[in-house]
Amino acid sequence: xxxxxxxxxxxxxxxxxxxxxxxxxxxxxxxxxxxxxxxxxxxxxxxxxxxxxxxxxxxxxxxxxxxxxxxxxxxxxxxxxxxxxxxxxxxxxxxxxxxxxxxxxxxxxxxxxxxxxxxxxxxxxxxxxxxxxxxxxxxxxxxxxxxxxxxxxxxxxxxxxxxxxxxxxxxxxxxxxxxxxxxxxxxxxxxxxxxxxxxxxxxxxxxxxxxxxxxxxxxxxxxxxxxxxxxxxxxxxxxxxxxxxxxxxxxxxxxxxxxxxxxxxxxxxxxxxxxxxxxxxxxxxxxxxxxxxxxxxxxxxxxxxxxxxxxxxxxxxxxxxxxxxxxxxxxxxxxxxxxxxxxxxxxxxxxxxxxxxxxxxxxxxxxxxxxxxxxxxxxxxxxxxxxxxxxxxxxxxxxxxxx
Numbered sequence: 001x002x003x004x005x006x007x008x009x010x011x012x013x014x015x016x017x018x019x020x021x022x023x024x025x026x027x028x029x030x031x032x033x034x035x036x037x038x039x040x041x042x043x044x045x046x047x048x049x050x051x052x053x054x055x056x057x058x059x060x061x062x063x064x065x066x067x068x069x070x071x072x073x074x075x076x077x078x079x080x081x082x083x084x085x086x087x088x089x090x091x092x093x094x095x096x097x098x099x100x101x102x103x104x105x106x107x108x109x110x111x112x113x114x115x116x117x118x119x120x121x122x123x124x125x126x127x128x129x130x131x132x133x134x135x136x137x138x139x140x141x142x143x144x145x146x147x148x149x150x151x152x153x154x155x156x157x158x159x160x161x162x163x164x165x166x167x168x169x170x171x172x173x174x175x176x177x178x179x180x181x182x183x184x185x186x187x188x189x190x191x192x193x194x195x196x197x198x199x200x201x202x203x204x205x206x207x208x209x210x211x212x213x214x215x216x217x218x219x220x221x222x223x224x225x226x227x228x229x230x231x232x233x234x235x236x237x238x239x240x241x242x243x244x245x246x247x248x249x250x251x252x253x254x255x256x257x258x259x260x261x262x263x264x265x266x267x268x269x270x271x272x273x274x275x276x277x278x279x280x281x282x283x284x285x286x287x288x289x290x291x292x293x294x295x296x297x298x299x300x301x302x303x304x305x306x307x308x309x310x311x312x313x314x315x316x317x318x319x320x321x322x323x324x325x326x327x328x329x330x331x332x333x334x335x336x337x338x339x340x341x342x343x344x345x346x347x348x349x350x351x352x353x354x355x356x357x358x359x360x361x362x363x364x365x366x367x368x369x370x371x372x373x374x375x376x377x378x379x380x381x382x383x384x385x386x387x388x389x390x391x392x393x394x395x396x397x398x399x400x401x402x403x
Contacts (some may be wrong), residue, residue, distance in 0.1 A: 004285055005209055013270060013280040014216075021264060022247040024342045029255060036164070036254045037062035041117065043162075044069050044284060045103045047126030047154075050078025050211035051168060054246025055122055055253075056080070057090075062197045066095040067164065068115065070108060071125070074100035076212075104149035109156060120137055122151065122166040122253055123159070125182070130197045133179045136376045138367045143379075147190060161198050162244055166253035167191050169202045169261065171238065171281060171327040175242045177393045182383045185390070186361075192259055192352045201256035204329050206238030208245045215274060226305045228298035229374040231278045235316035236271040238327055240264060249339040249346060263329035263346035265338070271327075282311060289313045295403045314403065327363045331389065361386050 011018055020026075025035070042064045047070035056069065060089030068264050071077050077098040084092050103125055112118070126146050133139060140246045144216065150167060157165060168173045169188055188361075191200045210216045215231065222229050244264075252262040283291050290310035292298040301312035330336060335349035367380055368374050377394075 003378045004281075006352060007241070007243075009281070009284055009387050010209045010239075013275055013284070014239045015244070016270070016272075020360065021245050021266075021343045022244060022249060022251060025251055026247060028364065029251075030392070033254055033261050037064050037120065039063070039065040040068040040119040040163075042068070042122075043112070043116075043118040044124070045084055046126065047071055047238045048073045048080050049124055049210055050242050050248065051245045052122075052124035053083070054208075054242045055086075055124065056246070057243075057361065058246040058250040059120070060084075060091050060093075063091055063093070064120070065093055067093050067097075067113075068118070069096075069098045070101055070103055070111075071098070072100065072102050074304075079162045092246050103153060104145075107358050113160065113162050115192075116160050117161075117162070119255065121162045121164070122168075122248075122249065123127075123153065124168050125149070126168060126187075133167050136369075136371045136374060136379060139179050139376060143183050143186075143365065146180075146187050148362065148366070150187050151190050151358075154198070158194070163199065165200045165251050166249060167200065168249060171204045171206060171263070171329050174204060175389050175391065175400040176329055176387065177391050179380065179383070179392070180336075180386050182390045182392070185387050186383070189353055189386075190358055190362075192350050193355045193358045195259040195352065199258045199259045200253045201258065201262065203248050203252040204261060205245060205248050205253045206240045206264060206266065206327070209241055209247070211242060214230070214254045216277065216281075219278075223285075223311075224300065227290070228305075228312040228314060228318060228403070229278065230295065230298065230314040231274050232245055232318045233273075233275045235318050236273040237264045238264070238271055248344065251341070255341075256346065259348075259350055259352065261350050262341075262344050263347070263391075265341075265343055265345050266329075272328060274314060278313060278315075282313070287311050291315065299403065316402070319397055329362075 037059055042059060044056055045054055046148060047056055047069035079098055081098060084090050099111060170181060170184045172178060176182040176185050191202060194200060219229055229259045229397055244372060248264060256262055288310040290301060290312050292301060292312050292314040295314055298312040298314040336346050337346040338345060365382060380392050
């Protein structure tokens with residue numbers, strides 16, 4: 001039996017905050033948020049994921065009139081609905097619909113046009129894992145989702161502009177070293193090209209503790225399956241809780257100015273090593289651990305694992321492509337507003353290229369990926385032409401080769 005209070009563990013051992021970082025900004029702007037959200041029609045794309053569903057819960061506190069949720073994960077939408085409907089105190093609008101569809105498909109556009117207008121639109125559909133960078137196929141899929149589909153949706157939004165449009169970014173877009181971060185940086189530049197015609201904001205934020213597919217969420221899966229755990233010993237990250245991830249997106253969406261990139265005010269001293277979280281996790285579980293010297297040893301220990309035996313944990317040194325030992329939210333060239341919000345900083349000078357230049361950039365990328373002869377390095381080099389601070393780290397290894 002696994003017995004651990006995950007929200008409480010996050011507060012004590014991951015974010016090390018007893019309450020939400022964004023609580024004060026929400027309280028300070030409660031009336032304004034209510035005016036902007038109450039009774040409005042809301043569309044959330046990618047709403048079944050951790051951040052999207054947390055955004056939904058944050059915005060539902062202000063009682064929108066309609067809520068439509070789109071996600072390719074049909075099971076995730078089912079769990080979202082069960083979660084919302086099972087909470088006694090959870091407000092859910094009378095008109096609440098979920099659609100298992102891809103926001104790049106024709107049926108989505110049909111739904112968007114026929115069921116609109118939507119006053120608040122938020123897009124969380126994205127490839128978000130560094131592990132998705134493997135070869136030219138995985139990179140093409142990532143760019144297709146994070147950039148091309150986002151661009152096509154913006155063209156649709158020009159015809160039916162919402163009052164607020166939010167598109168999630170990542171801290172890995174600041175001085176990117178992996179293709180995921182570069183694709184989100186390019187996504188930022190795409191949306192900025194539209195920011196004079198549609199009210200658009202985005203946010204870069206930290207790792208979301210125990211989010212779907214994350215290393216920490218994987219610990220729960222490994223324990224249930226009595227499998228060993230592996231963890232990078234040298235990587236530290238900023239963290240927010242799932243609740244905080246939704247709140248920062250809501251604040252950015254509703255209160256940011258068009259073209260703003262918002263980020264949490266977190267100091268370097270607030271970064272936490274995965275190793276220390278792992279040690280705390282097993283301590284709270286009341287479980288001793290056995291430090292393994294290799295994946296092979298960890299698997300062997302796992303094969304004979306009993307409820308009383310020390311749990312096998314393998315700590316490794318990070319050596320995969322695109323892996324930063326730390327993250328950052330902005331660059332030294334960014335102009336920052338650190339005064340408007342208590343808990344959020346704002347990048348005010350995001351580069352705004354012409355739509356013509358953006359179209360030419362995407363045309364070049366599409367031509368390369370449609371050619372007969374190209375590889376991962378060709379895509380990386382082309383991205384470097386458009387993202388000058390893209391310092392790609394290539395080691396020839398990826399996380400699919402690890403436990």
